[in-house]
Structures are given as structure tokens and as C-alpha cells.
Amino acid sequence: MKIGIIGGGSVGLLCAYYLSLYHDVTVVTRRQEQAAAIQSEGIRLYKGGEEFRADCSADTSINSDFDLLVVTVKQHQLQSVFSSLERIGKTNILFLQNGMGHIHDLKDWHVGHSIYVGIVEHGAVRKSDTAVDHTGLGAIKWSAFDDAEPDRLNILFQHNHSDFPIYYETDWYRLLTGKLIVNACINPLTALLQVKNGELLTTPAYLAFMKLVFQEACRILKLENEEKAWERVQAVCGQTKENRSSMLVDVIGGRQTEADAIIGYLLKEASLQGLDAVHLEFLYGSIKALERNTNKVF
Amino acid sequence: MKIGIIGGGSVGLLCAYYLSLYHDVTVVTRRQEQAAAIQSEGIRLYKGGEEFRADCSADTSINSDFDLLVVTVKQHQLQSVFSSLERIGKTNILFLQNGMGHIHDLKDWHVGHSIYVGIVEHGAVRKSDTAVDHTGLGAIKWSAFDDAEPDRLNILFQHNHSDFPIYYETDWYRLLTGKLIVNACINPLTALLQVKNGELLTTPAYLAFMKLVFQEACRILKLENEEKAWERVQAVCGQTKENRSSMLVDVIGGRQTEADAIIGYLLKEASLQGLDAVHLEFLYGSIKALERNTNKVF
The missing domain is CATH 3.40.50.720 (NAD(P)-binding Rossmann-like Domain)
Incomplete structure (x- = not known):
């Protein structure tokens, strides 16, 4: 073919x-x-x-x-x-x-x-x-x-x-949202905190903050089984604990991140559904600010 | 004298x-x-x-x-x-x-x-x-x-x-905490989002996120009149809407910020009192990551 x-x-x-x-x-x-x-x-x-x-x-x-x-x-x-x-x-x-x-x-x-x-x-x-x-x-x-x-x-x-x-x-929606929720939880946080994926599990306050992001994203995506999805987010963090997320690597490399693809979609959906997304809005704004900065030398 | x-x-x-x-x-x-x-x-x-x-x-x-x-x-x-x-x-x-x-x-x-x-x-x-x-x-x-x-x-x-x-x-405690709560709400957010103080009022999601930070800080500081303190935070944002906060200016200038003086104190108090501070921990970690970055050219 x-x-x-x-x-x-x-x-x-x-x-x-x-x-x-x-x-x-x-x-x-x-x-x-x-x-x-x-x-x-x-x-x-x-x-x-x-x-x-x-x-x-x-x-x-x-x-x-x-x-x-x-x-x-x-x-x-x-x-x-x-x-x-x-x-x-x-x-x-x-x-x-x-x-x-x-x-x-x-x-x-x-x-x-x-x-x-x-x-x-x-x-x-x-x-x-x-x-x-x-x-x-x-x-x-x-x-x-x-x-x-x-x-x-x-x-x-x-x-x-x-x-x-x-x-x-x-089910395409289940397929894509299953990956999106993981990326939305791990990528922006690791990029802003500049930590490896595993640190989101080992620092209790980061895990608690990630849970708040997770809950916001779940509500927007209307995920069926929240508990299972949260277990999966943590499992991926653990399996990739020594990795730097693609968003962190992009930020360090001064490249445009996939913030629009990942958080931007969630924010657009939140707006269409009339839902709040204060953590995701903050993460999105902060990542965009980092992108602007890394494109210039201080 | x-x-x-x-x-x-x-x-x-x-x-x-x-x-x-x-x-x-x-x-x-x-x-x-x-x-x-x-x-x-x-x-x-x-x-x-x-x-x-x-x-x-x-x-x-x-x-x-x-x-x-x-x-x-x-x-x-x-x-x-x-x-x-x-x-x-x-x-x-x-x-x-x-x-x-x-x-x-x-x-x-x-x-x-x-x-x-x-x-x-x-x-x-x-x-x-x-x-x-x-x-x-x-x-x-x-x-x-x-x-x-x-x-x-x-x-x-x-x-x-x-x-x-x-x-x-x-009352020294009331004097210092009255200023600290304002700084804790405005400085880290404007530094991470790279926005002027006024934008924390005009972007509803940023205002809502700032409120979460405020509530965390209030609980740690045991402020007597939360409502009045929240009004004051918003009033300062409005009065200084065209200003860049000192933390934003320090981040842009590649200098060490006052994150330890402002958020560090709150985190230490939270830890002494056994209180959660997930937003403040996240802000502190992110500002510290920014400080590390601006000290090197990407």
C-alpha cells in the first residue's frame, strides 16, 4: 500500500x-x-x-x-x-x-x-x-x-x-482523553517547577497540587472513572520518574511548547461548557510567559 | 541623635x-x-x-x-x-x-x-x-x-x-502580616505570569487563583478579618495596576527574588503548624526554578 x-x-x-x-x-x-x-x-x-x-x-x-x-x-x-x-x-x-x-x-x-x-x-x-x-x-x-x-x-x-x-x-474520545489527562497533569507542572516526573509523586505538596489540576481537567473532560484515571496519572509519573517531560525539555530548549494542544484544548472546552478552570488558566499563562522569556536572552 | x-x-x-x-x-x-x-x-x-x-x-x-x-x-x-x-x-x-x-x-x-x-x-x-x-x-x-x-x-x-x-x-504581627499577605498574593503570581499587577484583577481566572493563594496564606497567618484583608489585596492590585511587582522585576533582571522572605516564611509557618500549603509550595518551587534559569543563558 x-x-x-x-x-x-x-x-x-x-x-x-x-x-x-x-x-x-x-x-x-x-x-x-x-x-x-x-x-x-x-x-x-x-x-x-x-x-x-x-x-x-x-x-x-x-x-x-x-x-x-x-x-x-x-x-x-x-x-x-x-x-x-x-x-x-x-x-x-x-x-x-x-x-x-x-x-x-x-x-x-x-x-x-x-x-x-x-x-x-x-x-x-x-x-x-x-x-x-x-x-x-x-x-x-x-x-x-x-x-x-x-x-x-x-x-x-x-x-x-x-x-x-x-x-x-x-472510542476515539476515550483514547485521546486518556492520554491528555496524563499530559495535562505532568507536563505543565514539571515544566514550571523544572523537576523530573517522579518528583510530582515524592513531594507531597506537588502531588496535592497535581490532584487539583487533575480534578479540574476531569470535570472538563467528563471522564467516566476518575479514580482509575488518577491511578494512571500516578503510575505514569512513577514509570517515567527519571524522565524530563517534553514540555520541560521544550522550555529548557527555548522552543514553543505543546501548551496549546494540551492545556489550550481544556481551556477552550471549559469555556464552551461554562466551567471554571483556574489552575489550568494559571498554568497556561505561566507556560506562555516562560515561552516568551526563553525566546529572548535576559 | x-x-x-x-x-x-x-x-x-x-x-x-x-x-x-x-x-x-x-x-x-x-x-x-x-x-x-x-x-x-x-x-x-x-x-x-x-x-x-x-x-x-x-x-x-x-x-x-x-x-x-x-x-x-x-x-x-x-x-x-x-x-x-x-x-x-x-x-x-x-x-x-x-x-x-x-x-x-x-x-x-x-x-x-x-x-x-x-x-x-x-x-x-x-x-x-x-x-x-x-x-x-x-x-x-x-x-x-x-x-x-x-x-x-x-x-x-x-x-x-x-x-x-x-x-x-x-501590633508588630498585624503590621507585618498585613503587608505580607498582599505581597504573597501579588508578587509570585505576577512574576510567573509576567503580568502587571492590574491583570490579576481583570483576568477572572487569575483573580480566582489569587483567592486560593490568599486563603492558604490567611489560614497560616491566622488573620482576624479575612474579608477586609482580601479587599485590601484587591485594592492594592488596583492602585498599582500599571506596576510590575518587585518579584517580576527581579525575575526579568535575573536577580534573586524575595521568595524566601515572602513565601518561605509562610511555608515554614505552615510546616510548624502542620498545615497544607499546596499553592504556596507550587509558587515557591516555580519561582525558585525561574531564579535558577535566569542565572544561566538557555
Whole structure:
């Protein structure tokens, strides 16, 4: 099958490598140099001290027919992707963004494509334009958005590498909110406090503050089983206790964070539902202030 | 009377100028150059577009007999001042620090001096080693700490310049906590959100978050009239709506903030009383992380 991967970041390169083992994959990048490099060198993947290589096509625009497009750019880079996708024939599109900021956009996006959404539970670090380090084995979980037909993708994803499992989930809302609540609890706090994930468990006041954030997010997301969700948040903190969250890494690196994708979605939902979200508003404002600061040298 | 002013910052220079109009004042500075400059040039004060000048002595150590010592250094610079003060004969000492971090130190400091504490409600900006801009006319309010005798200072402060009133208050705890609660509500939030004071009133979620911080601080300080205190916090926000708080200015300037003096005191009290302080702990941790960051270039 012909699969297009939009975005040449860590998730894009990871997907391109593994999907190219069973499919004809083209990576669509923003920069011409990256497309040329992938086209000539293929993609290298590092895993457990070993190096693997896969051939891949690459391009800077979506100009052939694909059975599936996998959109791997960050949520704040989606707008230009949407306009490209509006100009192509109807196809299947899987969106793999962090957070849920793109959900409000997708709900308003009536273009005839079959839309799927998913989450990435792998650890991956881009090493160069053509190389990615698969640092944590996980899974991709996806679901049909609104009225899309899941069988199309189920057939496509029939065969996969055992280190790159792809699971279908029936309820997209449960799938995405299950990850969002974890990110909303862990990412902004670790970024502001500049602590590793585990410290949110070991400092009692931070755990109590995280619980207040959790309760606010739960109310907005209308989660069914709050207790189980809270156990999951704490479990992820514990399992990743030595990790720096992506938001902390972005803040330290002076990059735009995924605050809009993660907290922005919750604030928009709170506003639509007429709910208070004082902790989330404060976290959002503080992260945005940090982003402004790290973009200038004091 | 002979008055020694310890510290040549904005408050130190302001006090030295006004008190030298009625007393024999010596400014005690850390740096030899500043002492020499004050000794030779005196102190210039700018106010309402005019320049004023007063003669002052200056020194780098406390080596003569004073009727009163006014300690104007910041709380985090107090430790070295304490050791100097332990080596001199018994006298009257007025501490003019922001926050209440020094209160725990003063309670454990049994050296026979008569101790007074006060707050500064003036706006003042140091322009040079010998010049200060009196940007906001206010007052100094002081009180006797523990068993010190207020009459000694009341006699000393009988005559003052009308732009530099000095008021006696009977209850030191009420005096200091009244200012602390305002600082605890406004300073950390504006520093983290990077907003002017007024925005804490005009953004409803920020006001609601500030209320949570206020309630936590009230419980720790055991304030008598919560409602009145909350009105005062909001009134100060409104009166200073165009101002950047000192903590925000320190964060932007990459300097150590007064987080220990303000939030640190509350956290220590909470811990002594076995009370929760999850918002204050979070604010403290986040401000400390900002301080670490601004001391390095990302």
C-alpha cells in the first residue's frame, strides 16, 4: 500500500522506518534538504545499540495518490497541512498529534476525507534529518474519528513489526482523553517547577497540587472513572520518574511548547461548557510567559 | 541623635537622606567605593523633578555608638549583618525588610538589643551609589518587637519631613502580616505570569487563583478579618495596576527574588503548624526554578 508520512520529526521518521518494512512509504517534509537526504540515504533507526536502515521516498508536497496519510507534525504546525490536504483527492488520514488541540479543528473540517486519530506511546529522538533513535518501545493506538470506517485501516495495519505494534481502539474520545489527562497533569507542572516526573509523586505538596489540576481537567473532560484515571496519572509519573517531560525539555530548549494542544484544548472546552478552570488558566499563562522569556536572552 | 543606616540600596539611601535632615546619619555599606562616594558627595534625592542634597557620613563597618541602627538590606543578606550586630554594645535596631523571613531569625536572636520591625510603603529607585529617586510618597510604619520599649523610638522620630512620615503601630504581627499577605498574593503570581499587577484583577481566572493563594496564606497567618484583608489585596492590585511587582522585576533582571522572605516564611509557618500549603509550595518551587534559569543563558 502507498503511505505518505507528513512531517520528518522523530515520530515521522519512526513511522516511516517501520511502515516502510511492509509498505511503499513517502515522507513529506517542509525542507527540501531533508527530502533530498531521505531520498538518497533512506532512514536509519537506532535501537538497543544496533543500527537499521530502510529505503524511503521523500518529497516536499503531497502530489501522488496515497492509501493513507499519517500526519505527524505538531499541533501548532497543522494549519498549513490542513490547506494542503484540502487540495487532494479523498483519502484516509491518520492524525498523530499530542494533546487534543486539533480536535476542535477536525470537528469543523468537512472535506470528505476519512479521518482517524491516534496516540504515540513510543519514545523516539531525532538524531539527524534521516536518523531516529527508538529510545522506548511502545505502541501506536488509533481510532476512527466520527463516521470514518475502521476496517480500511485495520486491513492496512494487518502486518507490523513486533517493536511497532498498532492497536485499534473503538472510542476515539476515550483514547485521546486518556492520554491528555496524563499530559495535562505532568507536563505543565514539571515544566514550571523544572523537576523530573517522579518528583510530582515524592513531594507531597506537588502531588496535592497535581490532584487539583487533575480534578479540574476531569470535570472538563467528563471522564467516566476518575479514580482509575488518577491511578494512571500516578503510575505514569512513577514509570517515567527519571524522565524530563517534553514540555520541560521544550522550555529548557527555548522552543514553543505543546501548551496549546494540551492545556489550550481544556481551556477552550471549559469555556464552551461554562466551567471554571483556574489552575489550568494559571498554568497556561505561566507556560506562555516562560515561552516568551526563553525566546529572548535576559 | 546618631543614626546608622545599614545598607546603601534604595531604602537605605531614602532613609539616610530624610533622617539626616534631623539627625547625625552614617550609612554603612558593603562596598568601600560606595562609602567613599557618600562621604565625599553626600546623598542626592530626586522628587517631583527637583534635586535635593544632604550631607552624610559613611563607613563599611559599624564602629561607633549609635542611638539607632536601621537595617535596610534584603532578608537574604541579613546573616552577615547579624554577626556584626552581635559584636556591638546594646542599642536600638529597626529592621525594615520585606516579607517576614527575618522574623524566625529575630525570634531566635537573644543578644540584648532592643528590636523594632517596620515596613516601607515608599516607592524608591536607586540611581547610583549616592542618588535615589523618590518615586512614590508613602510612609514608614514600625512597631516594637517582643518586649522592646516603643518610647525610645517615638522620641527619636518626633520630627520628620512631611514627605517621609514615620508611624508607630502597636501590633508588630498585624503590621507585618498585613503587608505580607498582599505581597504573597501579588508578587509570585505576577512574576510567573509576567503580568502587571492590574491583570490579576481583570483576568477572572487569575483573580480566582489569587483567592486560593490568599486563603492558604490567611489560614497560616491566622488573620482576624479575612474579608477586609482580601479587599485590601484587591485594592492594592488596583492602585498599582500599571506596576510590575518587585518579584517580576527581579525575575526579568535575573536577580534573586524575595521568595524566601515572602513565601518561605509562610511555608515554614505552615510546616510548624502542620498545615497544607499546596499553592504556596507550587509558587515557591516555580519561582525558585525561574531564579535558577535566569542565572544561566538557555
